[in-house]
Amino acid sequence: MKRPVNRLAQLAIGRLAIGLLTAACLCGAASADVRLGVGVPVTGPDATFGAQIRMGAEQAVADINAAGGILGQQVSVEVGDDAADPKQGVSVANKFVGDQIAFVIGHFNSGVTMPASEIYAENNILEITPGSTNPKITERGIETIFRTCGRDDQQGAVAAKFLAAQGAKKIAIVHDKTTYGKGLADETKKSLNALGITEVLYEGVNKGEKDYSAIVSKIKESGADIVYWGGVHTEGGLLLRQMRDQGVNAVMMGGDGIASDEFAAIAGPGVEGTFMTFPPDPRDRPEAAKVVQEFKAKNFNPETYTLYSYAAVEVLKQAAEAAKSLDAAEVAKAMHSGMTFKTVIGDINFDQKGDVTRADYVVFVWKKGPDGRIGYYQIK
Known part of the structure; x- marks a missing residue:
């Protein structure tokens, strides 16, 4: 026979359950983490660069969490695949908003960063891109967008000065019609024209094309000795x-977009002698030595944007702790304050636009190294 349950006992049990639920919620709030989104091309032709940015961010988060996190909170990472496509980038941005992401590292492609950053700005999400170099990204008055890399007008000026010093006269300029590619070509063209050099050819090709016979014929007809x-x-x-x-022996020169070992694998032996602009190799910096070893232990080569991504997370931690806040607007104020951030790519500061104040592009040449492997080496 069932015993009747006392009404007072029922109320007491109910209150206890509510109390336990409230306590659980409070505990969850106390241990809430800092949500970091990484928006990159996980798939598609630019997945190599996406892997670099993802690996850099994830390693930085692992190291920061091991040291106590940010403002005592652990950092979690959510990766969004933008596939190097602006529309997909917008989808990733909207998902990050829905998932209550606080900060974003990315995107890689300038054409993806432009529309995605508008969504982040509207939703008080701070974004740091390690690889988007188009000048317009930081020219729109958005307070919460930054980059740890440089700008195309900076590397375009370095490229033009270098080519002029080499005595180059017949320069063909070819781009892939993207925000990044055309932007870089235009900035280099502008700097070359300012030095009195007029290109013999200016053409765009479609991203994703495989057959370049038509443009190669035009390059040959132009008599160009340099193809930018x-x-x-x-x-x-x-x-x-x-x-x-x-049979076209013109020397190629490019920007940071070709700074990958895969460039040599795709181009073949004819890559030797190719020039490119990129900052001094961050893997050689003493500040990066420990982190580089961490990547090597994972059999991952932290080239190109890996350390720029790692540095972006370091900046977030230092800025949040200086602001004593995880609010994007407050963290942005700290980043705009002129404070110096200690990172694996060296000491960096940001101007009011969100650009790093240190413009340090140099010229590299692709050639065989002591081990016989073709790689890129800085011209001293």
Whole structure:
């Protein structure tokens, strides 16, 4: 026979359950983490750069969490695949908003960063891009966007000065019609024209193309001895390989978009002698030595944007702790304050636009190293 349950006992049990639930919620709030989104091309032709940014951010988060997190809170990472496509980038940005992401590292492609950053700005999410170099990104008055890399007008000026010093006269400029590629080509063209050098050819090709016979024929007809490439390593490598296959010996020069070992793998032996602009290799900095060893232990080469991504997370931690806040607007104020951030790519500061104040592009050449492998080496 069931015993009747006392009404007072029922109320007491109910109150106890509510109390336990409230306590659980409070405990959850106390241990809430800092939500970091990483928006990159996980798939598609630019996935190599996406992997660099993701690995850099994840390693930085692991190291920061091991040291106590940010303002005593652990950092969690959510990766969004933008596939190097602006529309997909917007989808990733909207998902980050829905998932209550506080900060974003990314995106890689300037054409993706532009629309995604508008969404982040509207929703008080702070974004740091390690690889988007188009000048317009930080020219729009958005207080919560920054980059740890430089700008295309900076590397375009360095490229033009270098080519002029080499006595280059017949320069063909080819780009991939993207925000990054065309932007870089235009900035280099502008700097070359200012030095009195007029290009013999200015053409765009479609990103994703495989057959460059038509543009190679135009390069040959122009008599160019230099081909300046505005774009990334995939199309750039194919263009260079087909130039060599069709007997065009013009030297190629590009920007940071070809700074990947995959460029040499795609272009083949004809890559030797190619020039490119990029900052001094961050892997050689003493500040990066420990982190570089961490990556090597994982059999990952932290080239190009890996350490720029790692540095972006370091900046977030230092800025949040200086602001004593995890609010994007407050963290942005700290970043705009002129304070110096200690990072694996050296000491950096940000101007009021969100750009790093240190412009340090130099010229590299692709050649065989002591081990016989073709890689890129800084011209001293």
